[in-house]
Amino acid sequence: TQLLEQSPQFLxxxxxxxxxxxxxxxxxxxxxxxxxQEPGEGPVLLVTVxxxxxxxxxxxxxxxxxxxxxxxxxHITAAQPGDTGLYLCAGEVLGQNFVFGPGTRLSVLP
Amino acid sequence: KAGVTQxxxxxxxxxxxxxxxSCSPISGHRSVSWYQQTPGQGLQFLxxxxxxxxxxxxxxxxxxxxxxxxxxxxxxNVSTLELGDSAxxxxxxxxxxxxxxxxxxxxxxxxxx
Numbered sequence: 001t002q003l004l005e006q007s008p009q010f011l012x013x014x015x016x017x018x019x020x021x022x023x024x025x026x027x028x029x030x031x032x033x034x035x036x037q038e039p040g041e042g043p044v045l046l047v048t049v050x051x052x053x054x055x056x057x058x059x060x061x062x063x064x065x066x067x068x069x070x071x072x073x074x075h076i077t078a079a080q081p082g083d084t085g086l087y088l089c090a091g092e093v094l095g096q097n098f099v100f101g102p103g104t105r106l107s108v109l110p
Numbered sequence: 111k112a113g114v115t116q117x118x119x120x121x122x123x124x125x126x127x128x129x130x131x132s133c134s135p136i137s138g139h140r141s142v143s144w145y146q147q148t149p150g151q152g153l154q155f156l157x158x159x160x161x162x163x164x165x166x167x168x169x170x171x172x173x174x175x176x177x178x179x180x181x182x183x184x185x186x187n188v189s190t191l192e193l194g195d196s197a198x199x200x201x202x203x204x205x206x207x208x209x210x211x212x213x214x215x216x217x218x219x220x221x222x223x
Contacts, residue, residue: 031210040217043153088152088153097143103152
């Protein structure tokens with residue numbers, strides 16, 4: 001059974017601060033996705049990474065996939081209140097379903 | 111194009127009853143997956159359907175079942191509801207099994223009383 005861990009579990013910061021959240025596993029994944037979920041809605045896909053060591057940037061968000069494809073990080077620069085939400089990572093084992101981490105609940109205060 | 115549509119959005123059922131939830135995927139998406147989300151367990155995989163066939167199944171009791179129709183629409187059914195079945199049930203679609211990443215619906219919030 002694949003298990004994904006995320007840290008921190010909760011994070012409350014002021015607008016303008018930087019932050020990093022982590023996603024770790026003992027399993028190797030063929031791809032890894034990051035999602036953001038807002039209350040009462042389904043998760044929304046932010047990015048997919050597939051190559052070990054890959055770095056992707058989406059405006060103020062930077063995603064990195066570990067060299068061994070077992071871990072990933074999400075860095076947000078100059079956080080804004082609109083970044084508030086539950087951040088989920090999900091790993092895929094080829095040919096099987098996605099396994100989701102428990103999430104990091106981020107609150108950005110104005 | 112239209113997103114993933116789940117109906118109903120909210121549902122209250124009594125313990126012992128059964129319930130059917132519906133999901134219409136994005137047009138052209140043939141793979142539909144279902145997840146249960148609870149505060150304690152997070153997102154737990156229920157099953158995935160592709161071209162009307164169940165491809166993967168999570169570790170849930172047989173009370174949880176699903177199906178997919180020829181137009182890719184999917185339903186899931188939970189029989190003999192228990193209080194612990196209260197959760198947000200999320201449907202997600204993707205073009206095919208090899209496609210990366212899901213598009214999720216807004217979910218059905220099921221409350222069992």
